[in-house]
Amino acid sequence: MTMMLPSILTQVDELVQPEIRAALERIDERTRLVAGYQLGYWDATGAPTGRGGKGLRPALALLSARAAGQPVERGLPAAVAVELVHNFSLLHDDVIDGDLERRHRPTAWAAFGVGPAILAGDALLGLADEVLCAAPDVDVNRGLSTLHTAVRRLIAGQAADVEFENRADVTLDECLAMARDKTAALLACSATLGAVVCGAPPAVVDGLDRYGERLGLAFQLVDDLLGIWGEPAVTGKPVLSDLRARKKSVPVVRALGVDGPAATRLAELYASPGDLSAADLALAANLIEETGARDWTEKQADRLLTEALAELDQLGEVGSAAGADVPGVHADLVAIAHFMTGRDY
């Protein structure tokens, strides 16, 4: 199904993107060209191309400030910081995974080389902290602590992901822990950071954190499903790209753990030497479906979304007591959760 864009994403375009562009001015010209390409602002020659990514993470950060009863603008440094960290991780992940395409374009390393892409990632990671530090009237120390914890988990998740590629015995629990670290950590950080820097009470921060963690894992599960059954025209990635790279994504690990001939055949395909043919890739996708792992993963994503929305209901009560603009924020947080987990495939 196709979802309407939540209105908060318009505010990301208007408020956050200009701040990110301004922050880029602080880094050297060579690295800025690569960073702005990654962010979607220009092509590899520097010619303007667009307004940047959808901005799901900055949208969550803006909403988290509002959930703390603060004007949306107070979440701005948090919104910029999480989008910079997100793009740092994409820059490095694409190098690490050797991925050639993202958002229908060559990845940054494919366009500029490995060195410039690594350095652009480094620059954005440093810039995220700088933006938070420079923000007036926010709790910098709490904000940095929240952001640093997310970065550490993000790195841990990616490190696990890399290690899994060389292991045949990855358990479903390990795989889910990896997905939580790799994806849910930064989304939970996004959904809390605006509130954290505004000095929101623990009940609000904790509720947003649980919402973000559950939504984040649901989002990753949907991404895993798209990595196998997604339309390249929609995902911006080559068809069956996760299977081609023999990724140990959640549906794959779930399928490998189910007793039966389909799982055995899938394990053989994953263990076979050399590139998988188009026929092998299609077979692998069918085998995963045959084990019930596609259906299971979809159900898990649905369950996590329901849990995330239940956290918002709880939060509504806390927020009303604290005097926040609860109905408006609530509706936006619900809309963005549906948007993030309802991607076409």
Add this chain to the structure above:
Amino acid sequence: MTMMLPSILTQVDELVQPEIRAALERIDERTRLVAGYQLGYWDATGAPTGRGGKGLRPALALLSARAAGQPVERGLPAAVAVELVHNFSLLHDDVIDGDLERRHRPTAWAAFGVGPAILAGDALLGLADEVLCAAPDVDVNRGLSTLHTAVRRLIAGQAADVEFENRADVTLDECLAMARDKTAALLACSATLGAVVCGAPPAVVDGLDRYGERLGLAFQLVDDLLGIWGEPAVTGKPVLSDLRARKKSVPVVRALGVDGPAATRLAELYASPGDLSAADLALAANLIEETGARDWTEKQADRLLTEALAELDQLGEVGSAAGADVPGVHADLVAIAHFMTGRDY
């Protein structure tokens, strides 16, 4: 000539290395193995190997706290942070440059793969900020600002270095600016950060900064000379490694800019396709020497060292007025400057 190890380096072993090991506990186990390997604490299996690097940057950070009239311990978070940033940059630079050996061992990416090495670098960069943020009784905001500026310059320098490999028209000024960013920025940061976080007056910080910048460029020039004429047994790198990689280091760019047959022949060698033979490499080194660029670079390094030491004399007067333990600090800062620029070659 062989220099005596300045006594401050013993304090780095005793005070700083345990703090770095403690900081590593914060990152995930997979990434910690790579980070500790890079830092020289263990081999690729995790078996203990030693006490870590020489610690020039942390030594400068400790001394900078003392130059501000503070006990050496107050410079500890700064010392940890600069050593973490230094190792972050080594991890990424070795990936970017494709270098296989460092300190007589395989580089981290050669031992663990590109992905784990990139992630370990990311983790150390994040950890540096975390350590500063968590430090009690220091000016965190000023400290982070100083550190972030150095990280940005370091990235700019490395980005320029990478770009220079594909350009035949690099000027000496561009090359020196690159060396200042790539190396002097973090050394100047090291020589000031301990003072900065202690809230030292601008006159002290600025003097240490000028000392660090000049010492840092001198250090890079010596490193450039070692990259061509250094003994592999001393440098821990393959013989003539910079020429093999066709690096546009300062002696090379100086040589290319001198009119005459030696420079023309050198330019031809650098522009020739394919790997340079052992004979070509030896010829290139001789050609650089023939242009006078080796001699010129040595003289520049000497001049910069003299200027760095003159800054210390000025600082001595400021420090005496402020009540710092000037003679002791002064002697250590002089000793470390000689140590850093007197490496065997």
